[in-house]
Amino acid sequence: MAALLKYEFRKTKVLNLVILIIAAIGEGAFLLGSVLWADSALLTGSIVLTCAAAAGFLLVPFQSADLLYRELNTKQSYMLFLTPRSPKSILGAKILTVIIWLAVQGVVFGIFSCVDAAVLYRASGATEGLLSALLSSVGGAGFSVSDLVLFAAKIIGMTYGFILSVLMAYFFAEIVQSTVLNGRKGGVWFSLLIFVILFIAFISITGRVTAAVPEAYQFSVAACMDAACVVLFFFLASSLMEKKLSV
């Protein structure tokens, strides 16, 4: 597993470092702007940070899916499949890499946003009341530690839940494509098609289930369904890889 992770990081590090560097530049511009009271710097900084955060979250799983696709459909597949590692380890390493990169981004952007919020709070002289209103508008409650922790857990749970279940379903779709088509044309469209079918099915099932449950539990139920989705597709994908996939 360690060896697999080492190379997964190697393959994905460039993109992630670029995102973090751009974020750092954005943060730098923002802080500079706040110190010098330069509006353009503040604005540019915030825009760069926002874009980097959004892009980061999207690009990490996208790169992972793209990487798996290339590895399944070119001779580079030999690199993974000649090694004495099970499909579970191989897929597990890929998902773990995504989780770790997202966590790194989460921490970095989290720190940046706390710093920036503190800076803005002091500079703007905003009241606590205004802040509370802002916070509750994005789904948070009060300012106590437990409230903030719950809020963070919800954000993390929702983001990870969504991203990972989508990614794992897409992995499965790619493996189905590679097994069935075995190098013939139309691979990308085929895997997209399978994925879309799975996605629609999953969303409708989740929607129906969460609607049937009282609101207090809806978040937990959704989180469980995401987890179940990840686990289900993980086992389906690795079993297909082991038994039927030829490269």
Add this chain to the structure above:
Amino acid sequence: MQFDASAPIYQQVVTAIKKEIASGTIHPGDKLPSCRDLAVSYRINPNTAARVYQVLEAQEVAETRRGMGTYVRDDPQLKDTMLREMADGYTAQYIREMKGLGFDREELLKILAEWSDPEEQTKEDAGNRKEKTDA
């Protein structure tokens, strides 16, 4: 070494080694290469190399000393024995080829005499030179 791939290779290597003994390149008592080294230097299968030594041992040309390797038998007569064996081999082949063309014993001896004649040495040299330019 270029092999005739339609004849057993082990046989050809055995002959090559005997030739080296006959010509004095290898001396009685010399250590022969290990099986692995023999295989690499002749570019043959290691099993074939092992067989070469087995045959050489059976023919009392070489002997294996436990833990030390294979050696040429330390027999002062060995070189002469090998020379005789090579000579017999070449001669038998020559006679076989010539008889195949229809020459009889008398004609064979006559041709050999011509080639062995000191005055005919130049003829042999010319023949050698021709062979070289042909090749």
Add this chain to the structure above:
Amino acid sequence: MLETKNLVKKFGSKTAVDDISFTIGPGKIYLLLGPNGSGKTTWMKIAATLTKPTSGNVYWDGKPVGIESRKKISYMPTESYFYNWMRVADVGTYYSDFFEDFDARKFADMLAKLDLAPDARVRDLSSGMNAKLRLAAAMSRYASVYLLDEPLNGIDLVARDQVLDTVIASMTPDAAIVLSSHLVEEVESIASTAVFIRDGKILEIRDTEELRDTDGQSLADRYRLLMR
């Protein structure tokens, strides 16, 4: 050791391997001989677990080939497969990371002998140099079975000698080496056993010296006879 039983592989309507059965035993160098598309590469890929059979299977130590057999079987594919971002030395590191039986020193020696610079980029290598790298990687493992698919392809004359020398030197009584090659004449002196294969079927399996002794034929002669 490596047993193939009733192996069949179909790609759509094409049958690449048509019910073959044979055994690879230790201490021998096998030569797979057959025309293009005869099933040699497909068999190797199945034994290396890259391709899954349609029916039948290849068994290592009594069990179907899988993750455990990959630890003992070293495969050299005909295709270039290393990651593009790698340098030659990185390939060695990768193999060290994943294979316990990989000998980094042997790899370095082979690179030197085959004239491959450790810091050269894989994507800059010519096809011949890539072939040498693939061979070095496969042969630097202490495997029980080596499957070399066309190891002399694209390799110049002098380097071919080095390749064959490495193959001979790697043979031990416990290991088996299986080579497939078109260059029958160049490899025949090192083979113990020849497996003649055509259209996915095995025509004949012969001990090479026995073929020479009994029938007075070289492998090339036999090949021409069987494949006409």
